[in-house]
Amino acid sequence: MIDAPSNNHAPRGSPVAHLVLHHTAQPLDVSLDLLRFGRVSAHYVVDVNGDIYRLVAEDRVAWHAGLSWWGEAQGLNESSIGVEIVNMDGNVHDYPDAQRDAVIGLCRAILARHPGIAARNVVGHSDIAPKRKDDPGGRFFWRALASVGVGLWPVASAAGGPADEADLLAVLRRIGYPPPHRYGTRAGRQAYVDNSDESAFADIVEVDAADIIVAFQRRFRPARIDGRADAECLALARALDAACARA
Numbered sequence: 392m393i394d395a396p397s398n399n400h401a402p403r404g405s406p407v408a409h410l411v412l413h414h415t416a417q418p419l420d421v422s423l424d425l426l427r428f429g430r431v432s433a434h435y436v437v438d439v440n441g442d443i444y445r446l447v448a449e450d451r452v453a454w455h456a457g458l459s460w461w462g463e464a465q466g467l468n469e470s471s472i473g474v475e476i477v478n479m480d481g482n483v484h485d486y487p488d489a490q491r492d493a494v495i496g497l498c499r500a501i502l503a504r505h506p507g508i509a510a511r512n513v514v515g516h517s518d519i520a521p522k523r524k525d526d527p528g529g530r531f532f533w534r535a536l537a538s539v540g541v542g543l544w545p546v547a548s549a550a551g552g553p554a555d556e557a558d559l560l561a562v563l564r565r566i567g568y569p570p571p572h573r574y575g576t577r578a579g580r581q582a583y584v585d586n587s588d589e590s591a592f593a594d595i596v597e598v599d600a601a602d603i604i605v606a607f608q609r610r611f612r613p614a615r616i617d618g619r620a621d622a623e624c625l626a627l628a629r630a631l632d633a634a635c636a637r638a
């Protein structure tokens with residue numbers, strides 16, 4: 392563990408309840424510079440060789456999640472620990488074994504220190520900010536993490552064919568995924584858009600059903616990410632929902 396303190400942190404207003412995993416989309420040196428001296432931060436950065444940098448103490452808020460929504464929680468910085476993993480794009484590049492092992496060890500230690508993080512609340516940035524974010528990507532090792540008790544991995548099989556989109560969205564909502572929604576930008580900041588306040592925003596981004604399904608597929612069925620409700624997705628979502636209820 393290498394101490395590399397960040398300038399960007401704040402006191403926590405709520406207990407730790409989420410663990411959020413990211414890819415950096417930048418090399419190590421650029422990432423450390425942004426996360427220590429820029430406008431954002433994270434609790435940890437894990438390099439490709441497995442070196443772990445500690446930037447922010449776990450009892451402080453770091454600024455890694457941004458506009459985000461999971462279950463009943465919005466704005467997950469307050470309640471989360473954020474881990475940035477060095478990879479230019481986890482949808483394209485595999486994570487090396489040494490890095491994977493370091494992340495697994497780090498996540499296990501974080502969960503041991505924070506029993507308030509429920510299994511369903513081990514999430515990727517793309518889970519909590521669909522459409523806006525796609526990290527840590529379809530090549531991330533979620534299954535390996537779940538096999539050692541970090542997060543959940545659903546096992547299900549189903550024949551091909553379409554499934555009802557509303558059914559799938561309802562199950563995804565129970566798991567934690569946000570419903571379809573809109574967000575806007577104002578003075579460089581993002582916020583969820585309320586009908587009464589639309590004119591205040593420069594751009595409105597629609598996050599629709601397909602975007603929510605893509606987020607689920609990117610994590611749990613990366614072999615085909617097409618935003619369509621199909622029988623396999625519905626079976627996986629139901630298996631995951633059942634695992635969330637048991638956990």
Ligand SMILES: [Zn+2]
Nearest residue numbers: 413414516526
């Ligand atoms: Zn991220």
